[in-house]
Amino acid sequence: MTEHTLVLLRHGESDWNQKNLFTGWVDVDLTEKGREEARRGGRLLQEAGLLPDVLHTSVLRRAITTANLALDACDRHWIPVRRSWRLNERHYGALQGLDKAATREKYGEEQFMLWRRSFDTPPPPIEPGSEFDQAGDPRYAGIDVPATECLADVIPRLMPYWEGELADDLRAGHTVLVTAHGNSLRALVKHLDGIGDDEIAGLNIPTGMPLVYRLGDDLMPTGPGEYLDPDAAAEAAAAVANQGR
Numbered sequence: 492m493t494e495h496t497l498v499l500l501r502h503g504e505s506d507w508n509q510k511n512l513f514t515g516w517v518d519v520d521l522t523e524k525g526r527e528e529a530r531r532g533g534r535l536l537q538e539a540g541l542l543p544d545v546l547h548t549s550v551l552r553r554a555i556t557t558a559n560l561a562l563d564a565c566d567r568h569w570i571p572v573r574r575s576w577r578l579n580e581r582h583y584g585a586l587q588g589l590d591k592a593a594t595r596e597k598y599g600e601e602q603f604m605l606w607r608r609s610f611d612t613p614p615p616p617i618e619p620g621s622e623f624d625q626a627g628d629p630r631y632a633g634i635d636v637p638a639t640e641c642l643a644d645v646i647p648r649l650m651p652y653w654e655g656e657l658a659d660d661l662r663a664g665h666t667v668l669v670t671a672h673g674n675s676l677r678a679l680v681k682h683l684d685g686i687g688d689d690e691i692a693g694l695n696i697p698t699g700m701p702l703v704y705r706l707g708d709d710l711m712p713t714g715p716g717e718y719l720d721p722d723a724a725a726e727a728a729a730a731v732a733n734q735g736r
């Protein structure tokens with residue numbers, strides 16, 4: 492059996508993570524802390540001898556910049572890159588741009604958590620033409636930009652990319668780095684770890700922490716995914732879980 496290596500990396504802290512705003516498809520930048528998280532992610536890869544030889548990113552700046560900084564830190568800035576909107580964060584609908592704590596206060600804990608973490612409750616749809624609507628953005632030309640997405644909506648738009656471009660690179664023997672987002676990575680980890688629709692609410696992906704999977708020929712994990720710095724990852728995942736409190 493050949494082992495295939497997949498490294499998942501959520502982008503470093505973004506401006507809107509720092510401000511505690513729902514982000515989704517809004518193309519915000521990294522904070523200085525987020526940039527340092529990305530560089531540290533790259534150093535962890537280097538120390539572990541896990542040097543990616545192909546990169547896949549979303550089309551959002553926070554994932555692209557994270558990948559650039561991480562790869563620069565491990566001297567892999569030159570590897571081939573593919574980008575896809577299919578790796579984008581889930582679209583947060585009308586919540587994009589809203590403060591998480593104020594939203595929790597206004598709608599209550601239960602509704603807030605249904606929108607944030609339930610498998611199949613989408614946030615209210617974004618108003619067409621409103622400030623954070625991406626419909627006219629040239630990078631999405633020819634794509635039906637969603638008006639909102641729950642995790643159940645992310646899976647069918649992500650899986651063709653997993654089964655296509657990502658599977659091809661993994662099967663070719665490459666060490667594949669995917670830099671993406673909290674919820675697009677939750678969807679991928681749900682598939683890899685076989686997490687049930689109810690249990691997925693408890694999964695939070697920390698920013699800037701490389702998560703490594705060894706996959707068999709069927710491209711399913713041969714063991715649990717492992718964070719390169721498990722203690723820091725657990726602490727950072729708890730901080731994500733507590734956003735809005």
Ligand SMILES: O=C(O)[C@@H](CO)OP(=O)(O)O
Pocket residue numbers: 508512513514515516580583607673674731734
């Ligand atoms: O706002 C978002 O787009 C996501 C990730 O930052 O937030 P949450 O963790 O609340 O799903």
